[in-house]
Amino acid sequence: MDGLVVEDLIKRYGSFTAVDGLSFAVPRGSVCGFLGPNGAGKTTTLRILFGLSRPTSGRAEGHGRISGILDRDGFHPARSVWNELSLAAARAGRRDADIDAALAAANLSHAADKRVGECSHGTRRRLSLAAALIAAPDVLLLDEPASGLDPHALRALRERLQQHASEGGTVLLSSHVLEDVAATCDRVVVVNRGRRVAEGDLQAMLAQRIRLRSPEPEKLLGAMNGFEVTRDGADTLIVAGADPDAVGRAVRDSGAVLHEMSTQGALEALYVGLTEAS
Numbered sequence: 001m002d003g004l005v006v007e008d009l010i011k012r013y014g015s016f017t018a019v020d021g022l023s024f025a026v027p028r029g030s031v032c033g034f035l036g037p038n039g040a041g042k043t044t045t046l047r048i049l050f051g052l053s054r055p056t057s058g059r060a061e062g063h064g065r066i067s068g069i070l071d072r073d074g075f076h077p078a079r080s081v082w083n084e085l086s087l088a089a090a091r092a093g094r095r096d097a098d099i100d101a102a103l104a105a106a107n108l109s110h111a112a113d114k115r116v117g118e119c120s121h122g123t124r125r126r127l128s129l130a131a132a133l134i135a136a137p138d139v140l141l142l143d144e145p146a147s148g149l150d151p152h153a154l155r156a157l158r159e160r161l162q163q164h165a166s167e168g169g170t171v172l173l174s175s176h177v178l179e180d181v182a183a184t185c186d187r188v189v190v191v192n193r194g195r196r197v198a199e200g201d202l203q204a205m206l207a208q209r210i211r212l213r214s215p216e217p218e219k220l221l222g223a224m225n226g227f228e229v230t231r232d233g234a235d236t237l238i239v240a241g242a243d244p245d246a247v248g249r250a251v252r253d254s255g256a257v258l259h260e261m262s263t264q265g266a267l268e269a270l271y272v273g274l275t276e277a278s
């Protein structure tokens with residue numbers, strides 16, 4: 001069952017079309033990356049899903065309670081971290097929420113009494129996520145949630161989002177950090193100039209591009225008959241559109257020494273190909 005649906009969505013600002021007939025869906029239990037170049041229409045789509053902006057035509061709807069992070073967090077700089085979280089709980093109708101426990105879960109207990117205006121960018125970002133989660137949402141919409149986070153906070157964010165999905169929630173997050181998307185998401189939607197250029201299961205999409213690194217690339221290349229292979233530097237081959245088992249067997253049969261067989265970096269290659277081509 002879908003947690004959110006975007007269908008034939010169009011958003012125009014005057015004569016400029018920011019979102020141009022966009023359609024995609026995110027199933028429940030999924031963390032979906034929302035990728036695209038600057039100005040592709042991601043924030044516009046997220047704002048419509050939040051109900052902050054009206055579509056020109058089409059629809060964008062999440063099922064159940066929606067919360068999340070937009071570019072501006074709207075916190076008052078003079079309020080304390082504890083107070084902002086408590087206000088977020090009250091706004092979401094969750095007056096019974098345990099604020100101290102939510103702060104601890106967000107690793108923010110030490111900052112509870114700090115004024116928001118005195119917090120670092122990363123701390124504010126973590127507070128934004130805690131404020132979104134305290135609403136106990138079904139659908140989490142996150143615009144660049146990883147921005148400003150250190151590696152520990154990034155890992156905690158990833159684990160929290162995956163936990164939300166494993167409990168049946170739905171997550172849509174925009175990001176330009178593709179490595180992070182690859183580690184966090186199970187699906188992606190790629191948009192360019194307001195249109196969808198790709199959508200699907202991330203592993204299935206990445207399995208379509210396997211990177212092989214070998215000190216004997218010629219030997220390897222000789223065994224790759226029938227595969228679509230491109231060279232990427234002196235010792236690296238990229239095999240496109242092939243089943244990993246079949247590639248693995250061809251590598252074994254070649255007898256070449258292999259230093260790496262992975263889909264690492266494949267998302268970037270896929271993204272660049274998709275957004276340049278359209």
Ligand SMILES: Nc1ncnc2c1ncn2[C@@H]1O[C@H](COP(=O)(O)OP(=O)(O)OP(=O)(O)O)[C@@H](O)[C@H]1O
Nearest residue numbers: 013016017018036037038039040041042043044045
């Ligand atoms: N209120 C507005 N009035 C006019 N144009 C707007 C408005 N909001 C957004 N746009 C334009 O719509 C296009 C899509 O913007 P949007 O912010 O959705 O892109 P994005 O994919 O989120 O980009 P980024 O990755 O840079 O955040 C851009 O060209 C932007 O300038």
